Amino acid sequence: MAALTRGYMLQAVAKEHRIWVFKEEEPTWEQSLICGHTVVDTLDHQAMLRAAHDVAERGIPISGILCWDETRIQPSALLAENLGLPTMSPTVVATCRDKLATRNALQRHGATPVHAVAARDTREALRAAATIGYPVVLKPRALVGSNGTTLVTDPEHLTAVFESVATRSMPEVRERFPDPVVVEEYLDGPEISVDSLCWEGEVTPVFMARKHLGFPPHFEEVGHTVDAADPLLRDAELSRALHAAHAALGLSHGWTHTEWRLTARGPRLVEINARSGGDLIPYLGRLVTGVDAALAAASLALGERPAIPLRPQGAAAIRFLYPEQDTVVGSVQVDRSRLPATVELVEILAAPGQELLLPPAAHVTCRYALVIVTGDTPEQCAEALGAAERAVSLVPGS
Structure with a gap:
C-alpha cells in the first residue's frame, strides 16, 4: 500500500536527491530509488539518531530529514533538530498531532474558534456535550485517518459509543493521554483540504481538494476533487483563516495540509497537519497544478524555499x-x-x-x-x- 500512496513522491525526490531510508523492515519496492537503508524503529527518534550517526560515520553526509507519514512527523522533527538540520519545531509538530492542543492554541489566538473539551470518561463527555450542545463530534486525540471520529446526536448515543472511541488504538500511534477523547462542536457545511507552502510566515495555498465523505455518523473520506479554477483559492476569508491558524500554531516554515469546514460562520479548521496530504491528494494536485509537493517538501527539508511553478489546468x-x-x-x-x-x-x-x-x-x-x-x-x-x-x-x- 505504501508503494501506491507515497511511492510516487519517493520517485520524484529520488530524481533530484540521493536518499537513505530509515524503515522498520527491509525495503522492497524502494530499492531502485535509494542509495542505502537502515532498519530501525522510526517511531523512536533516539534510535534514529544513533542510526543517523552510524550513517554519517560511513562518510555519507546527511543534509535533510524528510517525512510525510503523520505518525512519524514528530520523531522525524526531533531527529532533524538533534542533527542541527532544518525542521519545523518539534513542539509545534506535537501541537498539530494533539487535537486538543491544536484547539487550545487556536483559542488562545482567537483563530477559527471551535468549542472543544477533552474527556476522561463518559460522565465528562456528557457534561462537555451538554455545554457545547448537540450534535457533537467525538475524536480520539492522536489517531489518524478519521479513525474513531463519530458524530453524536444525543446523550444516549454518546453513552453508547464513548468507550469504543476512547479505547480505539493504532499500532503506530504511541501517544497516550489520560483524557483520550476530544468532544467538539459539530461543524456543518462542505469539507475541504488545503495543501500550502509556508515561508517566513507567508502561507500560500497551492492546491485545494473538495472532500467526499461517507458512512455517517463517521467521517470516512471516500474521495477528493481538485479543481484548478476553484474560487476558494482566491477567497479572502479563507486566506485570512489560513494565516491565522498557521500563526496560532507557530507554523512559519514548511508544507502543511489543513482540513476545513465551510460553515455559515465562515471557515473553521478541522485539523492541521505538518506534512503533505494523504489519499493521493498531492498526486491530484500535481496533475492539476504541475506542482510536486514531494519536491517542495525536499527543498524545505534542506532549508531552501521551493519553487512553485503553478501551471493550473483542469480538474x-x-x-x-x-x-x-x-x-x-x-x-x-x-x-x-x-x-x-x-x-x-x-x-x-x-x-x-x-x-x-x-x-x-x-x-x-x-x-x-x-x-x-x-x-x-x-x-x-x-x-x-x-x-x-x-x-x-x-x-x-x-
Whole structure:
C-alpha cells in the first residue's frame, strides 16, 4: 500500500536527491530509488539518531530529514533538530498531532474558534456535550485517518459509543493521554483540504481538494476533487483563516495540509497537519497544478524555499471503492475496455481472502480499489468516476 500512496513522491525526490531510508523492515519496492537503508524503529527518534550517526560515520553526509507519514512527523522533527538540520519545531509538530492542543492554541489566538473539551470518561463527555450542545463530534486525540471520529446526536448515543472511541488504538500511534477523547462542536457545511507552502510566515495555498465523505455518523473520506479554477483559492476569508491558524500554531516554515469546514460562520479548521496530504491528494494536485509537493517538501527539508511553478489546468478526482457490506474478497476485476479515456489510474487495493470491514469496525483498509480521473471540470470528473466505478467489480469470496 505504501508503494501506491507515497511511492510516487519517493520517485520524484529520488530524481533530484540521493536518499537513505530509515524503515522498520527491509525495503522492497524502494530499492531502485535509494542509495542505502537502515532498519530501525522510526517511531523512536533516539534510535534514529544513533542510526543517523552510524550513517554519517560511513562518510555519507546527511543534509535533510524528510517525512510525510503523520505518525512519524514528530520523531522525524526531533531527529532533524538533534542533527542541527532544518525542521519545523518539534513542539509545534506535537501541537498539530494533539487535537486538543491544536484547539487550545487556536483559542488562545482567537483563530477559527471551535468549542472543544477533552474527556476522561463518559460522565465528562456528557457534561462537555451538554455545554457545547448537540450534535457533537467525538475524536480520539492522536489517531489518524478519521479513525474513531463519530458524530453524536444525543446523550444516549454518546453513552453508547464513548468507550469504543476512547479505547480505539493504532499500532503506530504511541501517544497516550489520560483524557483520550476530544468532544467538539459539530461543524456543518462542505469539507475541504488545503495543501500550502509556508515561508517566513507567508502561507500560500497551492492546491485545494473538495472532500467526499461517507458512512455517517463517521467521517470516512471516500474521495477528493481538485479543481484548478476553484474560487476558494482566491477567497479572502479563507486566506485570512489560513494565516491565522498557521500563526496560532507557530507554523512559519514548511508544507502543511489543513482540513476545513465551510460553515455559515465562515471557515473553521478541522485539523492541521505538518506534512503533505494523504489519499493521493498531492498526486491530484500535481496533475492539476504541475506542482510536486514531494519536491517542495525536499527543498524545505534542506532549508531552501521551493519553487512553485503553478501551471493550473483542469480538474482531477479520486474515488475509493468500498463493498456494500462487510465481506471477504474473492477477487477484484477491472474491465479495462469499459474505462473512460480520462482515467489516469486504477489500482486494486484488496487481495483474495482479505476481510473488508466497513466503518466503524475499520477505516481506509476496507477499500478494495481506487480510480483517478482528469477532466476540464469537476463535473466531468464525477461523470468519468461513475463510469469507471462500473468497470470495477468486487467478487465476494467464501
